[in-house]
Amino acid sequence: MDANPQAPAERHHVSTPQSSDRPAQRTGGDLVTESLQALGAQTVFGLPGQHALGLFDALSRSALRYVGLRVENNAGFAADAYARTTRTVAPLMVSTGPGALMTLAALQESAAASAPVLAIGSQVPAAGLGGGRHGYLHELRDQSASFRDVVKSVHSARTHSQIPSAIAAAWKSALTAPRGPVWVEIPQDVLLAPTEIPVVTGVAADPEGLPPRPELTAAAAGLLANAERPAIIAGGGVVRADAADELRQLAERLRAPVVTTFGGKGAFPWTHPLSLQSWLEDRHTTDFLEDADVLLVVGSGLGELSSNYHTFVPRGRVVQIEADAGKLEANHPALGIHADARLALRALLETTGTREDDTAPERVRAVLDRVGERIASQDLALEQNVLAAVREALPDTAVSCWDMTILGYWAWSAFDARHANTMHSAQGAGGLGYAFPAALGAAAADPARPVLAVSGDGGAMYSLAELATARQYELPVTWLIVDDGGYGILREYMTDTFGRATGTELARPDFAALAESFGVPAVTSAPERLRDDLAAALAAPGPSVVVLPALLRMFAPTHRGDSADSPTSES
Secondary structure, X not given: OXXXXXXXXXXHOOOOOOHHHOOOOOEHHHHHHHHHHHHOOOEEEEOOOHHHHHHHHHHOOOOOEEEEOOOHHHHHHHHHHHHHHHOOOEEEEEOOOHHHHOOHHXXXXXXXXXXXXXXXXXXXXXXXXXXXXXXOOOOOOOOOHHHHOOOOEEXXXXXXXXXXXXXXXXXXXXXXXXXXXXEEEEEHHHHHOEOOXXXXXXOOOOXXXXXXXXXXXXHHHHHHHXXXXXXXXXXXXXXXXXXXXXXXXXXXXXXXXXXXXXXXXXXXXXXXOOEOOOOOOOHHHHHHHHOOOEEXXXXXXXXXXXXXXXXXXXXXXXXXXXXXXXXXXXXXXXXXXXXXXXXXXXXXXXXXXXXXXXXXXHHHHHHHHHHHHHHHOOOOHHHHHHHHHHHHHOOOOOEEEEOOOHXXXXXXXXXXXXXXXXXXXXXXXXXXXXHHHHHHHHHHHOOOOOEEEEEEHHHHOOOOOHHHHHHHHXXXXXXXXXXXXXXXXXXXXXXXXXXXOOOOEOOOOOHHHHHHHXXXXXXXOOOOOHHHXXXXXXXXXXXXXXXXXXXXXXXXXXXXXXXXXXXOOOO
């Protein structure tokens, strides 16, 4: 839920007209905003356009907070992070054609991360629908077709009476496991036309539950109770289901080591004796998981990143709990349990006995020691010190949003998130430019809590316009920009593969001076000052920028059949 929704009203609400300024009659746009409010929405993200003006005019007559960004894709990323951090629906409003299409990359990320974003777009006037070429501005033959392969469901309303039902159906779809983004579109003339439909005061859209089948959890409990070397992989589904407590209870009862996927960061305590942390891109961890005679996979499809780039081949039995039926046994045969992670873990706690195994913490420590030795052999003190500085500066409960950048890749494996649902990245779809607009969305959800965004200079260039958004709404986001002069990770990929890099070197601005031109305080830091500079920026009110000129490197991978101690670098 939004924290402190009353403060500061002047920064988070569109202006509300006086009664004398209000139109004599409500419109289709009011039916949209009334439906959203009846469903519990509090904050809306977006960017207006000609066909959507009726929608945005209705916002001025509502109690909804509006946070407007400068690019539709960034508005989508902001809504994505708001949805993740609040675990509820984030409405996103955009206009027809170019505005709508600009959201697709963000909605793909929301789909991959199961973030419930409710995107509402306008359409050409109803007379222009149906696939003809009428010559309307922004006209597409079938706008919704562009969204069908990206979002969970597509909804439309061509009359006023259809609007509340379409919004309610989309809301329910977004929240029903597996959660995800949805698309609603409404013609321009329907949004603008006066309506006689009564004010929307109650809309039923409760998501459907997804409990496990009892015979499957009973079978899984039997396998786990009789296992000699059980292990657990905890994915993003544990975080989305708010099931960290259940996961810890089960792991301790089974004495089962736990590794979290990059999307599951914070789902299990980093320093727990049973914690293998998040070193999935490491052959030592892969070998350990392959040796498990029963492997419980919760909330993960064991995709590319979670399987050490598909080099992981389990030798024991796999029990997979997953809310997305399409991910069940998609990569490995398993006892598949189609269920919400929290409900399934609770069922296992009710039926699983306690295992006695004093060797598990020792085996975990041995793996982490081998991982540490491998990293220590690669002369990566700078990278480790920079990541440690970020961890020390960031308050334990603060949210961090990471772009597709070398420091972000380090964080996937080596950063202690400390709390579930506090670390977010674009690892699902892998698009650049996620971190800063996502951090703005997270800050809009809780303006009392500082948020950190981490980008490289290449990714930062996608989001510079949103410095104006940060300043306009006084959102408490500190943006760390690691400036290495180009697309650093692509430079490494190309150099390792082809012996040279092409198209990776970038001209870029003086980021600190540019931030200052937006009225955003900025400092150029250095590795030895980074902790203090970040801590000061995070403690200050409003937005800030910290620039770190540094050339960071990735640790060597172990997913191409190399020896676990190979110095060959690829990612």
